[in-house]
């Protein structure tokens with residue numbers, strides 16, 4: 001049984017998220033990160049730009065982030081393996097709440113890890129920090 005002290009209980013502030021390369025920051029087929037108007041405004045204040053500029057730069061289909069070609073969030077840092085969200089204080093609500101007080105599926109499912117881990121390693125190599 002998963003308890004509040006389980007390492008798999010990766011809610012806000014959990015130790016596990018702090019040491020994870022951010023598997024949940026990649027878009028997988030059939031999944032979409034929902035971005036609300038409130039999330040956009042929080043990012044706008046974080047960057048000191050308008051909501052419209054945030055939409056123009058980072059949003060596609062009205063309510064989700066554009067992604068890089070490897071499916072990663074544009075705010076995911078590629079030069080390190082932990083604490084990779086570059087907008088952490090202003091990250092969207094869904095990022096804060098995932099995985100909704102449940103064990104993190106990315107840490108339990110080898111198929112997800114096998115799909116995402118190579119993308120993380122390739123990005124790290126491209127950034128020149130693989131040594």
Ligand code: SF4
Nearest residue numbers: 017020023024104106
């Ligand atoms: S994949 Fe899971 S453990 Fe890693 S950052 Fe996302 S929620 Fe946290």
Ligand code: SF4
Nearest residue numbers: 025073075076085095
């Ligand atoms: S905003 Fe941060 S936590 Fe959310 S998907 Fe992007 S990099 Fe990950």
